[in-house]
Amino acid sequence: MDDIAVFGRGLNEAYATESRFARDPRIVLASSVEEIVKIHMGDYAEPNYSPRSRDLYRDSDGKVFINYLDSVLIAEDEIGPSYEELLKHKEVVERCLSEHKNNPPIWSKYAWVASYHNFFCEQYPRHFSSEHMIEQSRIRIVPRRITEA
Numbered sequence: 001m002d003d004i005a006v007f008g009r010g011l012n013e014a015y016a017t018e019s020r021f022a023r024d025p026r027i028v029l030a031s032s033v034e035e036i037v038k039i040h041m042g043d044y045a046e047p048n049y050s051p052r053s054r055d056l057y058r059d060s061d062g063k064v065f066i067n068y069l070d071s072v073l074i075a076e077d078e079i080g081p082s083y084e085e086l087l088k089h090k091e092v093v094e095r096c097l098s099e100h101k102n103n104p105p106i107w108s109k110y111a112w113v114a115s116y117h118n119f120f121c122e123q124y125p126r127h128f129s130s131e132h133m134i135e136q137s138r139i140r141i142v143p144r145r146i147t148e149a
Contacts, residue, residue: 010032013030013032014030016030017029017030017031021061021063024059024109024112024113025109025112025113026059026063026065026066026112026116027065027066027068028063028064028065029056029063029064029065029066033064034064037052037056037064040052041053054067054070054073055067055070057116057119067120069086069089069116069117069120070120071085072085072086073124073127076127081124081127081128083132086121086128086132087132089117090117090132090133090134093110093113093114093117093134094114094134094138096110097110097111097114097134097138097139098138111139111141114134114138114139115139117133117134118133118134118136118139121133
């Protein structure tokens, strides 16, 4: 790596992983990085005490991805959660779900983000309530009769 270019096995593995597994708007860890994370978490008697247990989540397909919403808790002990940032995230996702409801390939990406948003909120019930979450009705795909508008 220098000021102009980045190259090497790590970059190639990251590119291959993202190209193959990042169908949703997430940053996926390559398997070699997952192995390093496992080793690191093994240093803790209780893996939930590892900072990685908050920084990273495992998706339904088994891939590990970066929990970027954890940034709203960066000053949790000093000033509390950044509710404004989380609510801004919610607002943008809800708006995009509405805007793209007739474009399934795009809409499904926002549905994934909405599910991730809600999962994040559920992890911290002392900080976040239903007002911080995206309504399930916005995420659900429900067929309807052809005679219905």
